[in-house]
Amino acid sequence: MKKTKFLMAAAIVAIATFVVIAADHIDAPAVQGGTSDITDFYAFQGENTSNIAFVANVQGLLGSGSDTQNAAFDENVLIEFNIDNTGDNVEDLVIQAIARDGKMYVFGPIAPSQTGLNSTIATNATNQLSVDITPYGQSAIIESSGGMMAFAGPRDDPFFMDFAQYSQIIAGNATSFNNPGADTFAGTNVLSVVVEVPKSMIGGTGTINTWVESKRRQ
Amino acid sequence: MSLVAFNCNNDDDGASQPMGPDFSGTYAQQDQMGRPAVNTVFVSSGMKDAFNTTVPSNQGAAFQAMFQNNLEALSPAYANPGDTNALGLDSATFTGLLATDVLNVSLDGTTTFFDGTNVLTGRALADDVITVELLLIFGGEDFSENPGLSNDNVDANDKPFLTSFPYLASPW
Numbered sequence: 196m197k198k199t200k201f202l203m204a205a206a207i208v209a210i211a212t213f214v215v216i217a218a219d220h221i222d223a224p225a226v227q228g229g230t231s232d233i234t235d236f237y238a239f240q241g242e243n244t245s246n247i248a249f250v251a252n253v254q255g256l257l258g259s260g261s262d263t264q265n266a267a268f269d270e271n272v273l274i275e276f277n278i279d280n281t282g283d284n285v286e287d288l289v290i291q292a293i294a295r296d297g298k299m300y301v302f303g304p305i306a307p308s309q310t311g312l313n314s315t316i317a318t319n320a321t322n323q324l325s326v327d328i329t330p331y332g333q334s335a336i337i338e339s340s341g342g343m344m345a346f347a348g349p350r351d352d353p354f355f356m357d358f359a360q361y362s363q364i365i366a367g368n369a370t371s372f373n374n375p376g377a378d379t380f381a382g383t384n385v386l387s388v389v390v391e392v393p394k395s396m397i398g399g400t401g402t403i404n405t406w407v408e409s410k411r412r413q
Numbered sequence: 414m415s416l417v418a419f420n421c422n423n424d425d426d427g428a429s430q431p432m433g434p435d436f437s438g439t440y441a442q443q444d445q446m447g448r449p450a451v452n453t454v455f456v457s458s459g460m461k462d463a464f465n466t467t468v469p470s471n472q473g474a475a476f477q478a479m480f481q482n483n484l485e486a487l488s489p490a491y492a493n494p495g496d497t498n499a500l501g502l503d504s505a506t507f508t509g510l511l512a513t514d515v516l517n518v519s520l521d522g523t524t525t526f527f528d529g530t531n532v533l534t535g536r537a538l539a540d541d542v543i544t545v546e547l548l549l550i551f552g553g554e555d556f557s558e559n560p561g562l563s564n565d566n567v568d569a570n571d572k573p574f575l576t577s578f579p580y581l582a583s584p585w
């Protein structure tokens with residue numbers, strides 16, 4: 196009994212410290228509000244059902260107008276999609292995306308030179324392309340090469356949740372969600388990287404385990 | 414010929430490099446994400462940076478017990494022996510799945526977090542992932558428990574998605 200109470204108290208303290216965080220927006224002190232803060236990750240079958248699309252969003256909660264206009268990908272931050280196709284949760288392939296002078300460069304899928312927390316950029320990858328980063332207010336610029344497609348630029352944040360009411364519940368100020376709820380992320384933007392690749396490049400069939408990382412140049 | 418001439422002008426640069434951006438250096442991890450909301454909901458406040466810099470293959474051993482404690486604090490029914498969610502997962506099994514924060518994606522068909530039939534075969538833009546997670550945390554064995562906590566009643570994005578690449582809607 197005593198132990199249960201302690202655990203509950205500890206968890207409530209932990210959870211009550213969340214302010215405006217959700218899918219992965221502002222999830223941890225080291226990245227909160229910074230250029231390496233991943234807000235969301237998606238992976239789904241493309242319009243061409245032979246492909247998988249990967250989406251990484253960073254720098255969430257950008258307001259319309261100057262807030263989004265002034266947001267930019269950090270050239271010191273590598274966005275890395277990790278793909279495990281052998282079931283051990285260790286990456287067998289990576290797709291790396293990094294900005295340089297108005298373009299997003301995409302390397303891979305390629306076996307990384309090393310797995311884990313540190314990466315070098317696989318500039319020798321057979322699969323690679325670059326795409327102009329779409330300026331705010333312009334139509335999406337898409338580049339295709341070797342069956343791959345890439346996009347980078349500001350987009351509407353695709354995440355939706357009544358995070359405000361969730362926070363009220365966790366704080367003990369409410370006992371249920373409202374109906375209808377209110378989307379806390381309505382009207383906000385993110386910076387998105389979308390890369391679509393043929394399934395044949397990442398295993399062909401079966402199930403992959405995938406996750407996205409942000410890594411800063413040392 | 415031109416390679417020789419180039420090298421003559423760059424005696425201390427043995428390998429001639431094409432002109433272009435500099436991609437050299439080592440990049441060290443700061444953030445990572447597999448499934449939505451995992452770090453936010455299940456990792457205690459002092460451990461969030463550590464979770465972001467632990468490779469997924471080590472996350473289960475390092476964090477499953479914390480996830481289980483936090484799940485049972487959020488949804489105390491899970492502490493009862495034999496209690497499960499609608500996937501038939503008890504507290505230990507469910508948190509064992511979640512603590513290894515990777516997204517499982519099928520290369521063989523439908524890709525969705527949960528669509529009533531397929532479970533954890535990907536994450537599509539329109540998937541109502543928060544309601545799925547609330548149902549699995551609070552909804553009990555048949556999604557009927559705690560109805561006020563099991564759905565945030567925000568079921569769709571504020572802008573329609575595109576059917577074609579890049580799929581995400583234009584910014585506000």
